[in-house]
Amino acid sequence: MRIYNLFPRLAGPARRWRLHLERAAAMGFDWVYVNPIHPRGASDSLYAIADPFAVAPDLAEPAGSDPAAALREAMEAGRRAGLRWMADLVANHCAVDSPLVRHHPEWFCWRDGEPVRASCHDNGREVVWQDLARFDYDGPGRADLVAHLGAVLDWLIDAGFDGFRCDAAYQVPSDVWAALLERGRRRRRDLVFVAETLGCTVDQTRATAAAGFDLVFNSGKWWDFAAAWLLAQYDLVRDICGSIGFPESHDTPRLYEESGGNLAAVRQRYLFAALFSTGVLMPVGYEFGFRRRLDVVRTRPADWETPNCDLTGFVRRVNGVKAAWPVFQEDGPAQVIGGGDPNILILWKGSSRLRQEGLLVLNKDIHAPRDFHAATLRRYLQSGAPIRCVSPEDPMDYLPEPFHYRLRPGEGRVYVAER
Numbered sequence: 001m002r003i004y005n006l007f008p009r010l011a012g013p014a015r016r017w018r019l020h021l022e023r024a025a026a027m028g029f030d031w032v033y034v035n036p037i038h039p040r041g042a043s044d045s046l047y048a049i050a051d052p053f054a055v056a057p058d059l060a061e062p063a064g065s066d067p068a069a070a071l072r073e074a075m076e077a078g079r080r081a082g083l084r085w086m087a088d089l090v091a092n093h094c095a096v097d098s099p100l101v102r103h104h105p106e107w108f109c110w111r112d113g114e115p116v117r118a119s120c121h122d123n124g125r126e127v128v129w130q131d132l133a134r135f136d137y138d139g140p141g142r143a144d145l146v147a148h149l150g151a152v153l154d155w156l157i158d159a160g161f162d163g164f165r166c167d168a169a170y171q172v173p174s175d176v177w178a179a180l181l182e183r184g185r186r187r188r189r190d191l192v193f194v195a196e197t198l199g200c201t202v203d204q205t206r207a208t209a210a211a212g213f214d215l216v217f218n219s220g221k222w223w224d225f226a227a228a229w230l231l232a233q234y235d236l237v238r239d240i241c242g243s244i245g246f247p248e249s250h251d252t253p254r255l256y257e258e259s260g261g262n263l264a265a266v267r268q269r270y271l272f273a274a275l276f277s278t279g280v281l282m283p284v285g286y287e288f289g290f291r292r293r294l295d296v297v298r299t300r301p302a303d304w305e306t307p308n309c310d311l312t313g314f315v316r317r318v319n320g321v322k323a324a325w326p327v328f329q330e331d332g333p334a335q336v337i338g339g340g341d342p343n344i345l346i347l348w349k350g351s352s353r354l355r356q357e358g359l360l361v362l363n364k365d366i367h368a369p370r371d372f373h374a375a376t377l378r379r380y381l382q383s384g385a386p387i388r389c390v391s392p393e394d395p396m397d398y399l400p401e402p403f404h405y406r407l408r409p410g411e412g413r414v415y416v417a418e419r
Helices: 018-026 067-080 099-103 142-159 174-187 202-209 229-237 263-276 312-324
Strands: 002-006 031-034 084-090 093-095 117-122 125-134 163-167 192-195 215-217 242-245 279-283 334-336 344-350 356-363 370-374 387-389 403-407 412-418
Touching: 002 018, 002 312, 018 067, 018 312, 031 163, 067 084, 067 142, 084 142, 084 192, 142 174, 174 192, 174 202, 192 202, 202 215, 202 229, 229 334, 242 263, 263 279, 263 312, 263 344, 263 356, 263 412, 279 312, 356 370, 356 403, 403 412
Parallel strands: 002 031, 002 279, 031 084, 084 163, 163 192, 192 215, 215 242, 242 279
Antiparallel strands: 093 125, 117 125, 334 344, 344 356, 356 412, 370 403, 387 412
């Protein structure tokens, strides 16, 4: 899955999405993920859903026209461009001022006469969202609540969505997810379910994934290309399902801003995210080096920035490598190989399904070039099969022995072999 996150607050009304969809398809993406499209509560946060069976009025243009019709037209345009659609499925909470809280109080956790607010832990700190009421899966209304969520899933399927990012999935009991996923797959066997598990433990991720999810999101964005934890987490989960990497998301700062406008960092992180995992996600604006962080409440179409760069060609070539070589389309066995220079990452990947191997040689340094030397690249692969350079920039037709290449800042070289 190569997923383009079309953030609706930035993209604006659905009838304006066509150019974004065409650009996403031209960059080699095959999925579009759109954050919640429903009417919202008083906080106006995308995730403070007030009515999960309707489309938010601000997706319509002109104002007062039918937002559901506008969304259908946009989705049809995306399908014509070869794109599938992913929606948020929010099963942990709703807006605190949603009519659901009044009409079905038994579906919610309560404390001192108030609905308990949804929360999460971020680096040991509890974050509480005052605008979100948490569903109660231990109370007397559990069966009806699960039936309600099944109806929400049915509504999204009927709206034409092909996959679902299940928000805060680890906070919802696994048996609830198992029931919802089974219900969805009875409707359509090709539906894809992705668990959002960031911020939880590996054991929580494994337990959530075991409910039947196709994919989870991994934490590769925060890897320093050296510590052991990422591959340890990767190995603990990959026997259950694949993962999706990302260089930034709607929950993180913009990488272009975070890196001080360093294009090498932006290229490096997208290349790694795309080739490390089964899937990759990139939010709208990454290709143009946008600086303003996406905000689920405050972002507006007027926040569209003048591009600081144009990485559409680079992203297209990286996505092309991912699409062409199945070894980069799964969470197969992976290993970091020592190469002598601590500033160069040598990552080997194998395929569990096909006789392919991949090799990523990456300059960790985003400020200075590094020389990579090897008596032969074959020493890093398990087979004696011919090696092919498929790097997204300046691929080489001939690989000399001994091998030498001067890696530009942040540059990654990509090689494949078929056993």
